[in-house]
Amino acid sequence: MQPLAFRMRPRTIEEIVGQQHLVGPGKIIDRMVKAKLLSSMILYGPPGTGKTSIASAISGSTKYAFRILNAATDSKKDLQIVAEEAKMSGTVILLLDEIHRLDKTKQDFLLPHLENGNIILIGATTENPYININPAIRSRTQIFEVKPLQPDEIKKAVLAAIKDSSRGLGELPIVIDEDALKFVSESTNGDLRSALNAVELAARSTGPDENQKIHLTLAILEECLQKRALTQDKDGDAHYDVISAFQKSIRGSDTDAALHYMARLLESGDLQSVIRRLLIIAYEDIGLANPPACQRTVSAVTAAEHVGLPEARIPLADAVIELCVSPKSNSGISAIDNALTDVRTGKIGEVPDHLRDSHYKGAAALGRGVDYKYPHNYPNDWIAQQYLPDKLVDAAYFDAKGNSTYEEKIKNRYESLKKSQRSNH
Template sequence: MAIQPLAYRMRPKTLDEIVGQTHLVGKNKIIYRMVKAKQLSSMILYGPPGIGKTSIASAIAGSTKYAFRTLNAVTNNKKDMEVVVAEAKMSGTVILLLDEVHRLDKAKQDFLLPHLESGAIILIGATTSNPYIAINPAIRSRTQIFELKPLAKNEIIKAIKRALKDKERGLGEYQVEVEEEALNHLAVASNGDVRSALNALELAVVSSEKDEAGQIQITLDVAEECLQKKSLAHDKDGDAHYDVLSAFQKSVRGSDVNAALHYMGRLIEAGDLVSISRRLLVMAYEDIGLANPQAGARTLAAIQTAEKIGFPEARIPLANTVIELCLSPKSNSAIVAIDKSLKDIRQGLSGEVPAHLRDGHYYGASGLGRALDYKYPHSYENAWVDQQYLPDNLMDKVYYEPKYTSKFEQTIAQVYQKINENKAKK
């Protein structure tokens, strides 16, 4: 019998063992409450690989003592599903983890639906695709949809240390010393994928020889080789990764094409497509913003292409995007505006919504003076009419201040200026 990988062996048996995803499984969060109340409903878990979708499903099963079965929407057929349903009918509710649920065809879906509705099957669908786009509405309407997030560095370190100590399921039988640089590299370069980090750790341990004291030493070089990703620099605290990301964004913001390509090249060499993608999207909206509104859509298209084709070819659409963002006009007016607004709100400057803007669609609203004096802009020339929108205590607040670095923002700035002039005349 084949030896199961470390990540499989360390899969949580209860919710308490789950690392990360505290927004879902933390105390008094939604999945925690469902399990505690023993009121499970079918759900879709989506997010990148290796961040806990299967772990949550198996932990739910372990915490509720329901039977737990795993199928794949592509490789398993309808007969496999019939076996699970027959088991549910004989012995009670079964939790079915259905991987790649977005690939479920109509025949399998039609077979499963009545059993989901009856409660015989609690479906936990797992997918890396956005379920609002990729999953059939018939399945979506019968499930709760939960987004999982990549694990943070400290969460992956916690999982690694737990595996090193666990003598029953982990590597506790070995005497392992992991250098801090190696530990940081496994946690950072795995890009939030705990399965990748654990399996690289296991490879490092079982392929290394013991020293004279009977210990196994895991160095940074060993961690790099086993994860097949180079460390950006041999720094003690793993800060170089974030330094390179910071330099990458600042080079794009500063319109230095060559520096931006250099720093992205270092990220590519480390195999860090996740960080590159996230940072490019942030820059498209934070630094380019309203100066080039189409940059965001083109950046997303390039990232999706890069994800589909993978490295080494992924470097091509990424390079196209970096060059465009570097040489594009820049405007941070949107982020400055929203941050000003948030600052006021966090300081308690909210105020009451003016009565004419409040919801007036319910019975009795008019008696409360709701929406009575609202002026519908489309009924006026140029779809604009002067009326108060901000709360009384914020009436004179200005958050948006245009930048004139591009024709597009110059154009909307002219509209903005005209509106402000009309207000001033009233």
């Protein structure tokens, strides 16, 4: 029997769950499909987020032939068969999974077929295509990021699969508890495939109760998904509460609390939330008080992504402990938010003439860059001149705190430069 996730694969663009930034009405892939002006593309993102589904739906909506190959395991001969089919019957949509593993021989064969449009390539990868995919392929494709599904989107897809009698589990008398549905929707970290497979396993391995219903409880879904609902409560908000408590514990320098909340997130399998939140914390809450700690956090996160769980807990624990005991400062985020406030409220002003681009003929006649003073031509590589627009000439966004020796040096230097700047205009 084909897995539920396979059977419930969307047949048209309208059936796709999530990814509305790409397939929603008026969005790029929706426009391509409606105009039948498809271009080759690379879809990248975590597993189970809909890369194959999008490719299948594009084929279903356009009625083009659809073929699936794997760049790592399928041969050049398999690509030749697809190319021959395209020549005989017209355009073929080729989903090439693990496209980051495409070798040069297969790539060289594919390129001319992409150029003439016989094959519409949809590459799927979990790797960053800007780093791991050959520029020759990249230059001939559009790159779209596929994002983890939101819990509400997974919940909608699970309910649809339970009710669907032709492709889903509709022939079974399933009753699913609300807390079980929330658990499978939130603990799969945006991976719809995992959610559907867990629900199918639960439904087909659970016998009917006295009412002849297949009753899916939280305990059954936990067993089938092999994750415990450590970050949930009856209201379904605790997952985000734990993430919030994690950041606030580090901000408040409570090492043990921070490790506790990270352990809850890791035990639920939510490595990505930990990684993302740690990067935010490092630069938002520690920032200029301890830049080396920020750099080491990036290194720890990179290591964690490479090794995965359970080993990822080791570099992440080191980073959390260091961030907790580090001096704190939010002067960086405060500074940029102060600047953004001015921009968003219309306090912009024109760029001073001496700072404008002067690398074109006629720029001097317009006064562009004429009076610019090149700082490296002056003592200490600095000279007073106006950089802000006239209407913002006295703006001061950076409120240096001096919460560490390093930040105190930044504060003193900033204030000294600001004073000298103001005294010379």
